[in-house]
Amino acid sequence: MTGIRLHAPNPGWAVDADVVVIGSGVAGLTVALRCAAAGAKVTVVTKARLDDGSTRWAQGGIAAALGEGDTPEQHLDDTLVAGAGLCSDDAVRALVTEGPDAVRRLIATGAEFDTDADSGKILLTREGGHHRRRIAHAGGDATGAEISRALVEAVREAGIETIEHALVLDLLKDAEGRAAGVTLHVMGEGRRDGVGAVRAGAVVLATGGMGQVFSATTNPAVSTGDGVALALRAGAEVSDLEFVQFHPTVLWLGPDAEGQQPLVSEAVRGEGAYLVDADGHRFMAGAHELAELAPRDIVAKGIMRRMQEKGAEHMYLDARHFGAEMWAHRFPTILAACRAHGIDPVTEPIPVAPAAHYASGGVRTDLRGRTSIAGLYACGEVACTGVHGANRLASNSLLEGLVFAERIAADITAPLPEPAPVHAEARTGAGTPMAGQPPADLIAPELRVTIQRIMTEGAGVLRSRKSLEQAAAELDRIALEADGKAGPGTECWETTNLLLVAQVLVAAALRREETRGCHWREDFPDRDDAAWRRHLLVTLHQDHTFAVSRTDSAAFPPVNPLRPQGVRREHP
Numbered sequence: 001m002t003g004i005r006l007h008a009p010n011p012g013w014a015v016d017a018d019v020v021v022i023g024s025g026v027a028g029l030t031v032a033l034r035c036a037a038a039g040a041k042v043t044v045v046t047k048a049r050l051d052d053g054s055t056r057w058a059q060g061g062i063a064a065a066l067g068e069g070d071t072p073e074q075h076l077d078d079t080l081v082a083g084a085g086l087c088s089d090d091a092v093r094a095l096v097t098e099g100p101d102a103v104r105r106l107i108a109t110g111a112e113f114d115t116d117a118d119s120g121k122i123l124l125t126r127e128g129g130h131h132r133r134r135i136a137h138a139g140g141d142a143t144g145a146e147i148s149r150a151l152v153e154a155v156r157e158a159g160i161e162t163i164e165h166a167l168v169l170d171l172l173k174d175a176e177g178r179a180a181g182v183t184l185h186v187m188g189e190g191r192r193d194g195v196g197a198v199r200a201g202a203v204v205l206a207t208g209g210m211g212q213v214f215s216a217t218t219n220p221a222v223s224t225g226d227g228v229a230l231a232l233r234a235g236a237e238v239s240d241l242e243f244v245q246f247h248p249t250v251l252w253l254g255p256d257a258e259g260q261q262p263l264v265s266e267a268v269r270g271e272g273a274y275l276v277d278a279d280g281h282r283f284m285a286g287a288h289e290l291a292e293l294a295p296r297d298i299v300a301k302g303i304m305r306r307m308q309e310k311g312a313e314h315m316y317l318d319a320r321h322f323g324a325e326m327w328a329h330r331f332p333t334i335l336a337a338c339r340a341h342g343i344d345p346v347t348e349p350i351p352v353a354p355a356a357h358y359a360s361g362g363v364r365t366d367l368r369g370r371t372s373i374a375g376l377y378a379c380g381e382v383a384c385t386g387v388h389g390a391n392r393l394a395s396n397s398l399l400e401g402l403v404f405a406e407r408i409a410a411d412i413t414a415p416l417p418e419p420a421p422v423h424a425e426a427r428t429g430a431g432t433p434m435a436g437q438p439p440a441d442l443i444a445p446e447l448r449v450t451i452q453r454i455m456t457e458g459a460g461v462l463r464s465r466k467s468l469e470q471a472a473a474e475l476d477r478i479a480l481e482a483d484g485k486a487g488p489g490t491e492c493w494e495t496t497n498l499l500l501v502a503q504v505l506v507a508a509a510l511r512r513e514e515t516r517g518c519h520w521r522e523d524f525p526d527r528d529d530a531a532w533r534r535h536l537l538v539t540l541h542q543d544h545t546f547a548v549s550r551t552d553s554a555a556f557p558p559v560n561p562l563r564p565q566g567v568r569r570e571h572p
């Protein structure tokens with residue numbers, strides 16, 4: 001048996017399903033709905049409440065070629081440019097061609113997008129890197145909240161089993177190394193408590209991102225990299241982890257601001273806001289043909305450069321010209337967040353600075369969402385499908401969650417060529433299914449802020465060999481000094497996950513000696529296609545060391561040809 005596991009009590013209870021989905025954002029709930037509709041018994045496990053993931057915080061919207069004159073081909077072009085040479089053409093083509101119908105199916109599921117009062121057509125806005133208006137939005141700037149509402153309602157109506165307040169711990173495998181379920185810890189509420197297991201022939205990771213690895217992020221508190229850490233411990237490949245996207249315009253709340261910060265959507269720039277320094281100079285004009293609507297990495301770098309030149313802690317986003325009515329109608333969420341912090345965007349420019357926003361890399365998958373472990377799928381921000389390359393195009397993530405969720409559900413529920421028996425070990429009681437896997441020492445929760453500080457200083461927007469080596473040494477020291485005294489518990493497990501993803505992220509960032517997309521190396525300021533138009537794949541060894549390997553080209557090698565075992569194939 002390969003893999004490492006978190007130090008945790010043995011499961012005291014177990015439930016069986018055909019498919020277990022970990023996470024309840026757009027990706028997880030769409031997989032769950034589609035698999036259930038095909039007759040599979042699905043259990044959704046989520047860390048907080050069903051509507052508490054990252055999806056609900058998405059403001060700007062969902063990108064799809066829905067507008068007159070727009071085409072999937074144009075959406076593809078913009079996505080490839082933003083991805084800076086590392087997108088998978090096939091993955092992007094799947095996204096942009098299947099995207100419009102996937103959005104229509106989302107609408108049929110109940111999501112209500114903003115429409116023109118006269119024509120009834122979906123209103124579309126622009127965001128960075130898009131040459132057209134192609135971002136559908138809801139509630140003005142509350143798109144994710146509306147999508148989450150519609151999907152949660154649909155999951156409840158479908159009677160899909162959900163386990164809330166449950167932190168996933170580790171993957172269960174059968175004797176042949178296929179996914180066979182997960183262990184999890186339910187936190188105090190609901191029908192079950194303590195450590196248990198959901199046994200299932202197909203496991204779908206849809207756990208979202210890892211923004212909490214940095215001090216300031218737009219991500220909610222639940223985004224602690226649990227899915228990537230689980231996949232690494234289980235022996236799966238992760239890829240492109242060095243490409244962390246920093247959102248250029250996050251409300252600046254002071255130098256010591258920590259945790260989730262209010263986002264000021266790119267759609268505000270899409271509707272005509274501009275970036276200025278303290279002297280009112282519009283520094284992005286002339287820096288790129290799309291000025292403030294250049295791809296996100298370029299705007300974030302433009303802001304950081306100007307901050308360095310001026311010795312400033314932030315820049316400003318000026319949208320006073322929108323006027324009170326437009327602010328209230330089009331951006332009610334952002335208006336309320338700014339006012340809650342004493343800033344009135346109707347009368348004053350908004351102080352903004354970049355903060356960690358999105359993991360472009362993650363658990364490597366193929367076009368069906370399969371990872372390098374048979375039966376283990378990944379979808380949404382936790383996955384690296386190849387859609388985002390070195391830098392995600394704005395508002396492509398909700399679409400990726402939708403499109404690849406449908407692909408995964410189709411793969412899981414497709415008829416098998418011949419019946420495949422469920423492996424005994426996957427179906428035996430909740431005893432010690434991971435015997436033989438060495439437990440990882442747990443990291444004390446007090447070290448969470450130290451890890452975040454190390455990452456922000458050493459592996460933030462601007463990186464160098466020196467800053468990354470220092471970060472690696474400090475993170476390694478934390479790992480080495482773990483003395484087994486930190487006992488099992490949610491905060492310890494989360495901090496242990498954060499440390500692991502931080503170490504892998506830094507190892508990859510150190511290895512990539514160039515500047516590309518959202519990976520910005522001060523000591524290697526240029527893009528180097530000859531040496532680096534390739535991906536970095538990382539796997540974790542049993543002795544806790546990493547293997548970081550470079551692909552031969554921008555194409556990913558194939559992942560796992562095997563389908564999961566034991567998934568129901570017919571309507572019951």
Ligand code: SIN
Binds near residue numbers: 059
């Ligand atoms: C935004 O509204 O600016 C965020 C959209 C995204 O991250 O895709």
